[in-house]
Amino acid sequence: MAAERGTAAEALVGQVVLPGDLLLLPAHYDEDAEGERLRLSAGAAPQGRLLCGPGLRRSGAGLLVTKCGLLRHRPAGGGAYWVDSQQKRYVPVKGDHVIGIVTAKAGDVFRLDVGGSEPASLSYLAFEGATKRNRPNVQVGDLIYGQFVVANKDMEPEMVCIDSSGKSSGMGIIGQDGFLFKVSLGLIRKLLAPKCEIIQELSQLYPFELVLGMNGRIWVKAKTVQQTLIVVNILEACEYMTAEQRKQALAKLSGN
Amino acid sequence: MPRTGPAGSERCARSGMPRQPLSPCVAGERLCSTEEATAGSGTYTRHGFIFSSLAGCLERKSEDNELPVVSVVRDSESQLLPNVGAVVTCKVCSINSRFAKVHILYVGSTPLKSTFRGTIRREDIRATEKDKVEVYKSFRPSDIVLAKVISLGDAQSNYLLSTAENELGVVVARSEAGVQMVPISWCEMQCPRTHTKEFRKVARVQPQFLQT
Numbered sequence: 001m002a003a004e005r006g007t008a009a010e011a012l013v014g015q016v017v018l019p020g021d022l023l024l025l026p027a028h029y030d031e032d033a034e035g036e037r038l039r040l041s042a043g044a045a046p047q048g049r050l051l052c053g054p055g056l057r058r059s060g061a062g063l064l065v066t067k068c069g070l071l072r073h074r075p076a077g078g079g080a081y082w083v084d085s086q087q088k089r090y091v092p093v094k095g096d097h098v099i100g101i102v103t104a105k106a107g108d109v110f111r112l113d114v115g116g117s118e119p120a121s122l123s124y125l126a127f128e129g130a131t132k133r134n135r136p137n138v139q140v141g142d143l144i145y146g147q148f149v150v151a152n153k154d155m156e157p158e159m160v161c162i163d164s165s166g167k168s169s170g171m172g173i174i175g176q177d178g179f180l181f182k183v184s185l186g187l188i189r190k191l192l193a194p195k196c197e198i199i200q201e202l203s204q205l206y207p208f209e210l211v212l213g214m215n216g217r218i219w220v221k222a223k224t225v226q227q228t229l230i231v232v233n234i235l236e237a238c239e240y241m242t243a244e245q246r247k248q249a250l251a252k253l254s255g256n
Numbered sequence: 257m258p259r260t261g262p263a264g265s266e267r268c269a270r271s272g273m274p275r276q277p278l279s280p281c282v283a284g285e286r287l288c289s290t291e292e293a294t295a296g297s298g299t300y301t302r303h304g305f306i307f308s309s310l311a312g313c314l315e316r317k318s319e320d321n322e323l324p325v326v327s328v329v330r331d332s333e334s335q336l337l338p339n340v341g342a343v344v345t346c347k348v349c350s351i352n353s354r355f356a357k358v359h360i361l362y363v364g365s366t367p368l369k370s371t372f373r374g375t376i377r378r379e380d381i382r383a384t385e386k387d388k389v390e391v392y393k394s395f396r397p398s399d400i401v402l403a404k405v406i407s408l409g410d411a412q413s414n415y416l417l418s419t420a421e422n423e424l425g426v427v428v429a430r431s432e433a434g435v436q437m438v439p440i441s442w443c444e445m446q447c448p449r450t451h452t453k454e455f456r457k458v459a460r461v462q463p464q465f466l467q468t
Contacts, residue, residue: 057433057450058449058450058451058452059433059449059450060449150353150392152392154350154351154392154396154397155351155352155353155391155392156352158353
């Protein structure tokens, strides 16, 4: 079936893998070494439940790589493998919080540009406290922070600005002023990690409001336009700066 | 003034003399008068004359006691049309949160020369719990589905189909890895290579229709 033999997954952790590479899992994950018998019983999960993360797909006895990047491994909780890849183009995923720009109002539904292949739809009832009489005040060109409820490759994505209990929990129309810009998806994931150093250092510089969308969009608002632009430039440059270069740049700015 | 029709079929326009059988004609052409023949399929009568309503071949069937019947035939075999209540095999081409659009490929076991378009609305997918149906968990594009025609629709709309029975639903589906999936229950199918389960509204095909 596979033209080339796979290599052991543990040997490639931290190295670059390309789509089409086959990774073999250690023997104790597979009870039947012959390979491709389909196990339909409910107790088919192996002993440590191995998690196959983004960029990988299960294929027979091993994992097939579908994206190019660095292979990562987390041994906790049965183990997880995934591929860290650089990407700028966003693909809508259910549950992601994103910043969308309203492009059209069609009847009861707003059309939002989220940076994907199709515009997302947002019903006017999907805001906190919205009823048929009490419509939200949304104009074309407004920024909206919401999450996806339907996002797959076969249908148009749908967004809402309330969570499952009906509260807005920070989602909704983003206020006036501020600055919206686009970065790569990897930087967003770095900024969203808990206790991100970049954000902590920046917040000691100036106070500012920040909204991060998983589609690569960031909205920043500080007290003056100059401070806003400084924060924007630092965030854009953070992708390619090391920690020390960043500390030097911030020290220069706070010295001024 | 004499008109020259297609090669080999001249006739006089004033009285509309009989034309050669199996000669081609277009829609709107005047064939003959109602005194000489009766209108058959593919024709209509206006102002005492018989006109063609299709583009096809002219056919005259002469009977002994009555007037000959003039009809226009488009193809040598007539197209089989799905009737209300017929079980059709169709392929899903796109889905929406409210309905699925399909191409009808077979009526019963007869393949169609040109595919018709059909629609399966969200409330017609299942017989029970119609509000909780999600189209994405019942069908996906490129699935082969057995469905029943419930309405022929208007001029602009498609055939309306329904899968609200145990024997109707998805028969053949491919997983996201591209492998044909195996049904494991009436609402799930599993991929034999990646072992992932996907939701579909699976048809319970009658044993006499299974070919092994």
